[in-house]
Amino acid sequence: MPIEPPLNPRLTEVLSVRAPIMQSGMAGVAGPELVAAVSNAGGLGVMAALRLEPDVVRRSIRRVREATDRPFGVNIWLHDDVRTSPDPAAIPDDVVRRAQTVLNHFRPRFDLPPTLDRPPPTVDLVDAALEVMIEEKIPVFSAGLGVPEPDLVERFHRAGTKVISMVATVEDGRAAAAAGVDVIAAQGSESGGHRSYGAKLAEDEAQGSSSLVLVPAMVDAVGGQLPVLAAGGVIDGRGLAAMLALGADGVLLGTRFVATRESAAAAVWKQRLTTGVRSTALTDGFTGQWARVLQSEFTDHWGRAGAAALPGLLQAAAGQDLFGAAKELGDDQLQPLYAGAAAGQLSDIPSAADVVTGMVDAARAILRA
Ligand SMILES: Cc1cc2nc3c(=O)[nH]c(=O)nc-3n(C[C@H](O)[C@H](O)[C@H](O)COP(=O)(O)O)c2cc1C
Structure with missing residues (x-):
């Protein structure tokens, strides 16, 4: 049987992958098993390193290498507020009180005591994780929430690592291209989880542009220089074909x-x-940064309460007892179930390899027709 040419030679060449499909780094979701499965299927699996101790990052990278000899990536956030924790003592009393009062509404559900306490400062693990990634000479570094500085890009390049920058605006796409990154991933407003802005925006600005609007604009702005991946709302071969038609070189999928x-x-x-009500909501109530999650009692109540979220990731630290208990007990209303706007279309739980090969086959059939 003749070997089909790659759907997008430019991307497959830069990243040495066979399929123009990248799986996003996703904290708590994208461990070595998923990453290796996607890479073995010809896509690019990306491990999430956020909030992991450096020795865990190193061990996980080595586990991916044991499970695949294909290229893979590691993702971390670079946001200033995420790297350097804001000082909890500097937050005005009434801001802490209002945020904790909203969380107190739910604490009795898990027999947790109410509190108006300040959260502890979050620990900065980003620099240590970056050092491990450079030492381990990972094939691809994926930078979220913040455009990487040119000298960081240069250090990765010296280690033989390609750099992908996740961005949600054309301005950040231009800045990332100027910083020397190898690939841009443009995140439309449909995207699940946190989109990559360099700093937290006001709620109306954080709504962002849909993939249909952002992707062609990004292609026009930086596509002449480097490959552009489309992220947000893509779950099957139709989405891949559509994004290729918009000029993207490939897609990045989370949900x-x-x-x-x-x-x-x-x-x-x-x-x-994959079942039931799957509306999504944009909320800063879980972490302090805007993220798209499955709509829940928590997102409804937090939105109605109108309290300001604590800065950086201190909101997550303030609600750690509550969100942690919800996770432990399998409560689907009080933990962040990150999901993109296309979640409502999902109805099965296939293998990662079936996702990659099924998307490529379906996109080829559409593009051939
Ligand atoms: C569960 C989940 C976790 C995510 N975690 C990260 C992360 O750790 N780093 C990151 O850069 N983006 C993260 N994202 C955002 C993705 O990079 C991407 O923008 C998004 O998933 C694309 O939209 P989709 O979910 O519709 O495929 C996450 C998304 C989801 C759904």
């Missing part, structure tokens, strides 16, 4: 890969993504 067999997401998350 679809959460509901796969190899994903480390909890069963309740996979089940909510």
Whole structure:
């Protein structure tokens, strides 16, 4: 049988992959098993390193290498507020009180005591993780929430690592291209989880542009220089074909890969993504940064309460007892079940390899027709 040419030679050449499909780094979801499965299927699997101790990052990279000889990536956030924790003592009393009062509404559900306490400062693990990635000479570094500085890009390049920058605006796409990155991933407003802005925006600005609007604009702005991946709302071959038609060189998927067999997401998350009510909401109530999650009692109540989220990731630290208990007990209303706007279209939990090959086959059939 003749070997089909790659759907997009430019991307497959830069990243040495066979399929123009990248699986997003996803904290708590994209562990070595999922990453290796996607890479073995010809896509680019990306491990999430956020909030991992450096020795865990190193061990995980080595586990991926044991499970695949294909290229893979590691993702971390670079946001200033995420790297350097804001000082909890500097937050005005009433801001802490209002945020904790909203969380107190739910604490009795898990027999947790109410509190108006300040959260502890979050620990900066980003620099240590970056050092491990450079030492381990990973094939691809994926930078989220913040455009990498040119000298960081240069250090990765010296280690033989390609750099992908996740961005949600054309301005950040231009800045990332100027910083020397190898690939841009443009995240439309449909995207699940946190989109990559360099700093937290006001709620109306954080809504962002849909993939249909952002992707061609990004292609026009930087596509002449480097490959552009489209992220947000793509879950199948139709989405891949559509994004290629818009000029993208490939796609980056999060939500679809959460509901796969190899994903480390909890069963309740996979089940909510594939059955029942799957509306999504943009909220800063779980972490302090805007993220798209499955709509829940928490997102409704937090939105109505109108309290300001604590800065950086201190909101996550403030609600750690509550969100942690919800996770432990499998409660689907009080933990962040990150999901993109296309979650409502999912109805199965396939293997990651079936996602990659099924998308390529379907996109080819559409593009041939
Ligand atoms: C469960 C989940 C976790 C995510 N975690 C990260 C992350 O750790 N780093 C990152 O850069 N983006 C993260 N994202 C955002 C993705 O990079 C991407 O923008 C998004 O998933 C694309 O939209 P889709 O979910 O519709 O495929 C996450 C997304 C999801 C759904």
